[in-house]
Amino acid sequence: MELIPPGAEILIPAAEIERRVAEIAGEITASYEDRSLVVIPLLKGGFMFAADLVRRLRIGSGVTLEFVGASSYGEETSSSGEVRLTLDTSTPLAGRDVLLVEDIIDTGLTLAYIQKLVLSRVPASLRTAVLLDKKARRRVDVEVSWVGFEIPDRFVFGYGLDGPGGLYRNLGDIFALAPEDRR
Numbered sequence: 001m002e003l004i005p006p007g008a009e010i011l012i013p014a015a016e017i018e019r020r021v022a023e024i025a026g027e028i029t030a031s032y033e034d035r036s037l038v039v040i041p042l043l044k045g046g047f048m049f050a051a052d053l054v055r056r057l058r059i060g061s062g063v064t065l066e067f068v069g070a071s072s073y074g075e076e077t078s079s080s081g082e083v084r085l086t087l088d089t090s091t092p093l094a095g096r097d098v099l100l101v102e103d104i105i106d107t108g109l110t111l112a113y114i115q116k117l118v119l120s121r122v123p124a125s126l127r128t129a130v131l132l133d134k135k136a137r138r139r140v141d142v143e144v145s146w147v148g149f150e151i152p153d154r155f156v157f158g159y160g161l162d163g164p165g166g167l168y169r170n171l172g173d174i175f176a177l178a179p180e181d182r183r
């Protein structure tokens with residue numbers, strides 16, 4: 001039995017995530033056809049979505065992986081708006097087709113920062129896939145090509161996203177704290 005915080009409930013079960021990830025992977029495969037693609041999971045939160053997504057991609061000329069790490073300074077459940085780069089790519093992105101893979105878009109500040117960084121390396125194209133979209137909290141406009149699920153303004157964790165105490169990234173379902181537990 002998985003230990004989860006009291007008051008937490010499953011918001012999106014693993015089976016539903018799997019179904020949606022397969023759908024998105026199909027769309028991405030169709031849109032890149034026989035080009036080659038550099039997939040960049042945004043760490044830490046994007047690791048599980050990216051792992052499930054890339055294993056389903058069937059891009060003709062192949063997929064390579066780079067990794068970018070970003071962390072927003074702030075309280076545990078909401079970002080302060082300051083983004084810190086914790087890991088950068090190791091090969092040039094110039095002239096490449098790049099796909100950023102992220103777990104959640106909240107204020108949009110992290111993705112806006114990372115997209116700007118990637119675009120400064122002059123890729124042939126840049127598109128973004130995000131599993132969860134918390135639209136109500138958006139502070140900056142960000143272009144996203146694929147969204148898994150729109151979710152309400154609740155503290156969510158599991159499937160890559162950290163919960164209370166930095167735990168629960170390993171869980172296969174996406175959980176939400178009861179609204180009164182939000183700190």
Ligand code: PRP
Nearest residue numbers: 043044045071072105106107108109110
């Ligand atoms: C979380 C999440 C996104 C970002 C979204 O990352 O993984 O990257 O916040 O929030 P925003 O749209 O308001 O910028 P966090 O900084 O917690 O780092 P992590 O991925 O290592 O958990």
